[in-house]
Amino acid sequence: MVDSVSASSELIFNGHWVAFSKSNTLPKEPWPVQWVETYDECARHPYHLLLDDDNLLLIVHGQCVYSAKECYQTVLQDQHGFIRTAVKRKNKYPTELIDGTAGWGREALTLALAGIKIFAIERAELPVIFLKYALEFIFPQTFIEVHHQPLDEYLQKQSHQIIEYIYCDPLFFESKRSLSKKSMQLLYHEDRRLFGGQQDDSLLKALKGHHIQSLLIKQPKNAPRLFNNNCVIIERYQKTCRYDLYCLNGAQLY
Numbered sequence: 001m002v003d004s005v006s007a008s009s010e011l012i013f014n015g016h017w018v019a020f021s022k023s024n025t026l027p028k029e030p031w032p033v034q035w036v037e038t039y040d041e042c043a044r045h046p047y048h049l050l051l052d053d054d055n056l057l058l059i060v061h062g063q064c065v066y067s068a069k070e071c072y073q074t075v076l077q078d079q080h081g082f083i084r085t086a087v088k089r090k091n092k093y094p095t096e097l098i099d100g101t102a103g104w105g106r107e108a109l110t111l112a113l114a115g116i117k118i119f120a121i122e123r124a125e126l127p128v129i130f131l132k133y134a135l136e137f138i139f140p141q142t143f144i145e146v147h148h149q150p151l152d153e154y155l156q157k158q159s160h161q162i163i164e165y166i167y168c169d170p171l172f173f174e175s176k177r178s179l180s181k182k183s184m185q186l187l188y189h190e191d192r193r194l195f196g197g198q199q200d201d202s203l204l205k206a207l208k209g210h211h212i213q214s215l216l217i218k219q220p221k222n223a224p225r226l227f228n229n230n231c232v233i234i235e236r237y238q239k240t241c242r243y244d245l246y247c248l249n250g251a252q253l254y
């Protein structure tokens with residue numbers, strides 16, 4: 001499976017991102033990327049980002065392979081709307097939530113548009129840049145605090161308090177279907193480039209070390225439950241995946 005994805009060589013990058021802004025205005029938020037002065041300088045890097053008048057383009061060997069407009073049109077079309085159903089506890093939205101694997105932030109944005117305050121945690125640089133672009137230019141009215149760091153590091157800093165609600169949508173390495181989408185292929189390649197691309201258990205370890213009241217996890221439809229804890233578990237099914245909500249009331253996962 002992995003080989004068939006890496007065969008699309010246009011999506012394999014090495015090295016870090018550099019970016020150039022055509023309009024001469026840099027984003028307000030500091031992005032985790034090196035800004036260069038001229039487009040020539042930028043174009044010397046085979047993989048770079050171009051901040052255009054009304055779009056952010058991801059360029060690989062001179063070709064645009066993805067853009068912010070393409071990425072976030074699914075949010076504008078409400079294609080991630082099921083997350084609003086999945087997140088509900090006793091038919092109510094939480095007031096705030098940590099999205100521990102934010103990715104492009106499309107589900108986070110869908111929840112933020114419903115009025116939930118979101119803390120979006122993402123360890124890979126590329127989706128963080130896209131999400132920051134979306135927050136500044138496409139969805140400026142939403143509240144999302146973005147943290148570019150691994151979830152375990154973020155949770156360490158919160159270790160003194162009970163976490164009310166956390167959502168995780170890990171990459172499904174074994175799922176052919178999820179890797180058929182360009183957005184997921186890009187995240188998969190970034191994960192492999194930066195972190196080795198193996199299903200690692202640091203995410204689960206991070207979750208297990210904390211007092212969490214509600215934990216929502218997106219899983220492949222037939223995946224076994226991640227925790228068999230003494231708690232209320234609500235399963236909600238979609239065509240290709242399952243959202244498991246563990247209501248823990250502040251007990252620790254084990």
Ligand SMILES: C[S@@+](CC[C@H](N)C(=O)[O-])C[C@H]1O[C@@H](n2cnc3c(N)ncnc32)[C@H](O)[C@@H]1O
Nearest residue numbers: 101102103104105106107122123124150151169
């Ligand atoms: C399937 S994607 C999430 C997609 C997201 N729900 C969306 O709507 O765009 C999973 C993301 O989790 C990130 N990730 C994996 N392990 C992580 C960790 N330990 N800490 C933070 N982010 C992590 C990956 O880099 C990847 O971008």
